[in-house]
Amino acid sequence: MSSHPSIAMFEAVQSCLAVGGISLDRLAERVGSTPFFAYDRRLITSRVGYLRSMLPADVKLSYAVKANPMPAVVQHLAGLVDALDVASAFEMKTALDTPMTASHVSFAGPGKTTSELIQAVAAGVTIEMESSNEAARVAAIGHRLGIRPRVALRVNPDFQVKGSGMRMGGGPQQFGIDVEEIPALLGELAAADLELLGFHVFAGSQNLHADILCEALSRNVALLQRLAGDCKWPVRYLNLGGGFGIPYFEKDHPLDLLPVGQRLEALMETEIRPNLPDARVVIELGRYIVGESGVYVTRVVDRKVSRGRIYLVVDGGLHHQLAASGNFGQVIRRNYPIVVGNRIGETELENVSVVGCLCTPLDLLGDNVMLPHAEIGDFIVIFQAGAYGLTASPTAFLGHPLPPEVLV
Numbered sequence: 001m002s003s004h005p006s007i008a009m010f011e012a013v014q015s016c017l018a019v020g021g022i023s024l025d026r027l028a029e030r031v032g033s034t035p036f037f038a039y040d041r042r043l044i045t046s047r048v049g050y051l052r053s054m055l056p057a058d059v060k061l062s063y064a065v066k067a068n069p070m071p072a073v074v075q076h077l078a079g080l081v082d083a084l085d086v087a088s089a090f091e092m093k094t095a096l097d098t099p100m101t102a103s104h105v106s107f108a109g110p111g112k113t114t115s116e117l118i119q120a121v122a123a124g125v126t127i128e129m130e131s132s133n134e135a136a137r138v139a140a141i142g143h144r145l146g147i148r149p150r151v152a153l154r155v156n157p158d159f160q161v162k163g164s165g166m167r168m169g170g171g172p173q174q175f176g177i178d179v180e181e182i183p184a185l186l187g188e189l190a191a192a193d194l195e196l197l198g199f200h201v202f203a204g205s206q207n208l209h210a211d212i213l214c215e216a217l218s219r220n221v222a223l224l225q226r227l228a229g230d231c232k233w234p235v236r237y238l239n240l241g242g243g244f245g246i247p248y249f250e251k252d253h254p255l256d257l258l259p260v261g262q263r264l265e266a267l268m269e270t271e272i273r274p275n276l277p278d279a280r281v282v283i284e285l286g287r288y289i290v291g292e293s294g295v296y297v298t299r300v301v302d303r304k305v306s307r308g309r310i311y312l313v314v315d316g317g318l319h320h321q322l323a324a325s326g327n328f329g330q331v332i333r334r335n336y337p338i339v340v341g342n343r344i345g346e347t348e349l350e351n352v353s354v355v356g357c358l359c360t361p362l363d364l365l366g367d368n369v370m371l372p373h374a375e376i377g378d379f380i381v382i383f384q385a386g387a388y389g390l391t392a393s394p395t396a397f398l399g400h401p402l403p404p405e406v407l408v
């Protein structure tokens, strides 16, 4: 197969790629139609196990539901992680449908509506407040409902984390409360009837550089310790964010988790356990947990040659898997790992373009890729589809049906 690490995570049954031990040709019959998304339960489980083995035992693991909110995936993860992070009332409902304790569900994100905040307070989840206005609204809702809201303050740090695919902290931000405003806000909130648990900082996503993540962890811990010094109560919650990236493109190297885990253990040892003994320390991850466990399976519906270039036209496209077309936050379009799912191991390759079925040149899923000779009816499989796939795509565009999702 290809050397890409995410492809190598999947087995093949003879020449057919397998998800969850079931070969694609059989799985496609079971699903009943293409295209579809398939997520491998065992890969998700083993990824969480790997994280547990690399991170300090007393650091809690939270799953960011927005990465993949499929209810079966969230249910599966609820039994494996310590917490679920949601970013809308709908995600909160999915999380509350699992056995996860409500207090271990955290609700982050700017622009929470009053209706969402009421639902969150009533549910007893931990609200990660993104502005002083939001704090005032939560306090008022709690007063009206006669419930003491569980809250944390999301902090916008005064430094930036370089090397993130998406930056969500440092400088001016719609996320979090500027760190310099926190001491005054703590003073104001002292009088409010809020269960102020601690702090949350999430500075960026999709980082593959262990050294930068280590540096960010150290700076986050220093920052949060400084803020804890301004608290007249014991800090019980420290969400240190995450941002662990996965290798999407050929030249990406997988994140080396060893130094990250070691740095975290050192910080727990020297700073957090002695100085903030009551703090429940959380690392919050989305794509790192689920991204590599999923594939998007399409079928070739046409094969054509235009002025010397071979086009494989598939029955899927960017309406289901926007990120693979390069239009979900990428600056330069590069190919996601892609294979002909029923021709694994074939060594004679040709240069092709894989395009989706939408009537727009943006619907390009594989540009100038080397693949075995594929015929109409063959499977084209795109990897890294376990996170920010279906729910991060413009599914209504051109009005094709929604693809099924299966957890295998």
Ligand SMILES: *Cc1c(COP(=O)(O)O)cnc(C)c1O
Pocket (backbone or CB within 6 Å): 064, 066, 067, 085, 087, 108, 109, 202, 204, 205, 206, 241, 242, 243, 244, 284, 285, 286, 287, 288, 387
């Ligand atoms: C999106 C998000 C995450 C997850 O990011 P990944 O890159 O998928 O790990 C975690 N925390 C917060 C607050 C987020 O908004």
